[in-house]
Amino acid sequence: MNPFLPTYDQVMRSTRRHFLGQSGLGLGAMAMSQLLATKAHASPGVLAAPHLAPKAKRVIYLFQAGGPSHLETFDYKPVLRQGQGKPLPKEVIGNQRLSTMSGNQSSLPMAGSFANFQRGGNCGMEISDALPFTRKIADDLCLIRTMHTEAINHDPAITFFCCGNQIPGRPSMGAWASYGLGSLNENLPSFIVLVSKNASRDQPLYSRLWGSGFLPSEHQGVQFRAGKEPVLYLTNPEGVSPHVRREMLDALGKLNGYQAGQHLDPEIDARVAQAEMAFRMQASVPEATDLSGETDETFELYGPDSRTPGTYAANCLLARRLIERDVRFVQLFHQGWDQHGDVVGGITRQGQQTDQASAALVTDLKRRGLLDDTLVVWGGEFGRTAYCQGKMAGNNYGRDHHPRCFSLWLAGGGVKAGYTHGLTDDYGYNILEGPVHVHDLHATMLHLMGVDHEKLIYKTQGRYFRLTDIAGHLVKPILA
Numbered sequence: 001m002n003p004f005l006p007t008y009d010q011v012m013r014s015t016r017r018h019f020l021g022q023s024g025l026g027l028g029a030m031a032m033s034q035l036l037a038t039k040a041h042a043s044p045g046v047l048a049a050p051h052l053a054p055k056a057k058r059v060i061y062l063f064q065a066g067g068p069s070h071l072e073t074f075d076y077k078p079v080l081r082q083g084q085g086k087p088l089p090k091e092v093i094g095n096q097r098l099s100t101m102s103g104n105q106s107s108l109p110m111a112g113s114f115a116n117f118q119r120g121g122n123c124g125m126e127i128s129d130a131l132p133f134t135r136k137i138a139d140d141l142c143l144i145r146t147m148h149t150e151a152i153n154h155d156p157a158i159t160f161f162c163c164g165n166q167i168p169g170r171p172s173m174g175a176w177a178s179y180g181l182g183s184l185n186e187n188l189p190s191f192i193v194l195v196s197k198n199a200s201r202d203q204p205l206y207s208r209l210w211g212s213g214f215l216p217s218e219h220q221g222v223q224f225r226a227g228k229e230p231v232l233y234l235t236n237p238e239g240v241s242p243h244v245r246r247e248m249l250d251a252l253g254k255l256n257g258y259q260a261g262q263h264l265d266p267e268i269d270a271r272v273a274q275a276e277m278a279f280r281m282q283a284s285v286p287e288a289t290d291l292s293g294e295t296d297e298t299f300e301l302y303g304p305d306s307r308t309p310g311t312y313a314a315n316c317l318l319a320r321r322l323i324e325r326d327v328r329f330v331q332l333f334h335q336g337w338d339q340h341g342d343v344v345g346g347i348t349r350q351g352q353q354t355d356q357a358s359a360a361l362v363t364d365l366k367r368r369g370l371l372d373d374t375l376v377v378w379g380g381e382f383g384r385t386a387y388c389q390g391k392m393a394g395n396n397y398g399r400d401h402h403p404r405c406f407s408l409w410l411a412g413g414g415v416k417a418g419y420t421h422g423l424t425d426d427y428g429y430n431i432l433e434g435p436v437h438v439h440d441l442h443a444t445m446l447h448l449m450g451v452d453h454e455k456l457i458y459k460t461q462g463r464y465f466r467l468t469d470i471a472g473h474l475v476k477p478i479l480a
Helices: 008-022 026-041 078-082 132-136 154-163 173-181 242-263 266-289 296-302 312-324 343-367 438-448
Strands: 058-064 117-120 125-128 141-148 191-195 222-224 329-334 374-379 406-411 419-421 431-433 458-460 463-465
Touching: 058 154, 058 173, 058 312, 058 343, 117 132, 125 132, 132 343, 141 431, 141 438, 173 191, 173 329, 173 438, 191 312, 242 266, 266 312, 296 312, 296 343, 312 329, 312 343, 329 343, 343 374, 374 438
Parallel strands: 058 329, 058 374, 141 419, 191 222, 191 329
Antiparallel strands: 117 125, 141 406, 374 406, 458 463
16 A cells, blocks of 8 residues: 555545635635635534533633642541651552652651641532632532542653643643534634743643644644733734735635645645634734733632733633633643642642632632533642652651542532542542542543543544543543
């Protein structure tokens, strides 16, 4: 077989465009122009219809990069305080893999949380004093205390969470959602990414975490930034008017249409769609990112940082505005949760930067009637160890990476409210009941969006791929 010949799928996908592109009639050219315009303005997903009735039309994922400690946030373990400084029992660790950063320690002393825990809401959910605002919305949260993953280092772990595989190059969560379900707003991307400018840069972030992988490139996440130019290279160069830009795109569309007919490459269509989206975004992005019309009460709800564009608080507020405009998938990244030392200072700072705004987002969506069909997810790539990494410094300590169990919460979008799922052991080290794997979370998120995770697939390099690879089970107990 000649590897340079188009595949059957490519031929079938492009036959109509090929026919029109080869037609020398004016009617054929007009039809081609109309086809390009229609494709640019409407972005349906590959699924003709959802597999089941969706509970969530949109998703906001608040990704806390670096690995938040479940022991200082959502999983209270008084036994660690009682055994402060004593070696963690060997039978608790068993034969589990340890990071090289603490695996060579002569002993692994238990470290109790500096933070106190209190019950919040009518549900009585135990939440740390480091997150007092989150505790106030306990009755809206679905807390999973038994997340677990396979990777023990940041890069593969965050790649796994964002893309369903530890190996770089796979499509991201938002790209799969865009590919399967399409866009709800023809003037904004279906997948938008926001990165906190006020976060500690303890671990790097890569654009591949919101990339499209082998899916058509039009489904990749578009990063919005703070400042005069929220999207890079979106504005027209000096001397280029919107009218000139429109004429240029029309001409480019015809050339691309001809090229698509010749080469049968679907990525050409993706480029046309992206160029047309960029043109429409010249008007839609400034309006969507302009927070000046928000009330003082709203800014007070999200906290003082919300008045400063690019901060986590401002990005949470912007996420709400994007959801109001029917953006399908919004993902926020906030770094700084990698506390190998100074857990006390690190967790305190992270709480001050993120707690109020995270809770405000849920509250704001709820009061605007958007929470019921918007799924909000909060969590990182793994948890932290029950033992101290290195030596304790007075009452302060550090924690190493811990993929065996950690906490994550969801709200809205068809999950149970005021519900805690799963049980960890007395040390917060192992799962006793209700394990939830990363693939299980992805399968459940897709289910809430109306998608059967086993049926949203894409064939490339001779194999069918999906977000959940060959695994994933629906976490039925958390469904409302």
